[in-house]
Every structure is written in C-alpha cells, then in structure tokens.
Amino acid sequence: MQKNKNWRISWNISLVILIIMTGITILSLACPKLYRDNEFIQSVWRGNDTVTLLAAVPVFALGLFFSRKGSTAGELIRLGMLDYVLYNYAFYLTAAAFSVFFLPYVVLIVLAALGLLAGLLGLDAGRVKDHFGDKLPSRWIAGYQLFVAAGLSAVYLIQYGGFVLRGELPSIVAKSGHVTNIVPALDLTLLVPWLALGGIWLWGRKPWGYVLSGIMVVKGLVYTLVLAGAGYSAVQAGFPEAAAEIPLWGSLSAGFAAALGVLLYHLQVKKESIH
16 A cells, blocks of 8 residues: 555654653553652552553554554554543643653653644545445444543533532542642543544544544543553552442443444455555
8 A cells, every 4th residue: 555655754653652652651660659649649640551551552553563554444543542642641741740751741742643643634534434335333433422522521511510609629639639620621622522523523424534433432442441440550559439430431441342343343455545
C-alpha cells in the first residue's frame, strides 16, 4: 500500500511515543516514590501504569505493526492509541504533583497531538468507510457511544449542579486534594464531545464517522480498563470505597470491546490505499 508523507510522519511519531511511554511506565513502576502525590492518588497512578504496560503498550505496538503492513484495522488502532496517549497523559500532566516526569508528559502530549493530526490529514475517510461494507450495524455502535457520552455528561452535570445549588464539592476533589475536578474537566473536552460526534456521524453513515468511532472505541476500551485497574489498585492500597466503581468500568469495557469486535469483524481486506 502506498503511504503518503503525512502517514509516514504520524507513524514515526507513534514509534517515538511508544518508546517513551514504555520507558517512563517501567521507571514509574520500578520507582513508585518518584510520584509525590497523596497515597490515594499514587495508588491510582500505579494502577494506570500497570494497565498501560500490560495492555496499552502491546495494543499500540500491534497497531503500529499492522498499520505498517497496510491494515485498516491496524491504522484505526494506531490512531486510537495516539488519542489514548493524549488523553491519558493529560491527566498525569494536570493532576499529578510536579515530578521528574513533568517534561516527558509534555513531550508525550505534544507528540500525540501532532501524530494524530498528521494521521488524520493523511487518511482517506471515504476509503475507510468502503472497507466496512454495508452490513456493519453502525447504529448499534453509534448508539453505544451516545449512551456513554450522555451518561458521563449527566454525572458531571449533577456534580456541578450540587456545587452551584448547595456548595457541595465532588468527593473526588476532597479526596485528591486538587483545587478543581480534573476528571470532568478533561472528559468534557477530550472525550465526551468526540464520542458524541463520532456517534452522530456514524449513525448517519458519514465517512468520518467510521474513522472517529474506530478511534474512540479503541480509546474507550483501553481507558476503561485503566480505570478498572486504578480502582483495584486503590482498593489494594487501603481505599475499599474505590471498589464500587470497578463493575461500572468493567461493564463499559465490555461494551467497548463488543463494539470494537463488531468493527473488526466487518472490516474487509481491500487493495486500495486508505491514505
């Protein structure tokens, strides 16, 4: 498959990101005291790092490998993992206490944004759509994305309303010691709008709906696994209340895994390039 300049730039950036991400994840797990947060937040980072090493790194590597082979599935996975890196390390950059990892977080976020932009600019969305054929149950996948986006929005708006009406801070703000609620701040900018937009476009079978939904399903699957791992790590560190959210993240992971499975099942191998 002929690959254009934007694809080559994006792929090379992805390889650099994978190397940096793997290195700092191994270092953080080997030297947990490099984190300077309270014990609860440290346990969350440990869970995140563990799932990143065991799941995100291998998935990203597979995406890179198959993308280079010309696979549409590999390309969507690679782009989805770039979005995961952008989203995941935005949490570290804005929510972790200042540490030696500050500059690597900045580098990862900038590179992920550039790699994602170059990858999308080098993509032919119409060709991507053609690779799925006509039998993809697109409205089922779109509906799931819209369901998750609406559910997250409702939770965050309820928290916001509780503060506006009664002055009640969300419990996570008090527990983490942060001055603001980082999770909804990033979810409502880097996650919810794109889940919703991908769902709306896919519902109408727009070409970019297939691309954006593929990216968001990959990102959603890996990050809900991260959230489940972070909850388990917090429980192990002596915060049993964190166990309440694990079934939720597990259920959402199952939904994203099913959506990704359906997408991959309906992908057709074709000779024409998507770049």
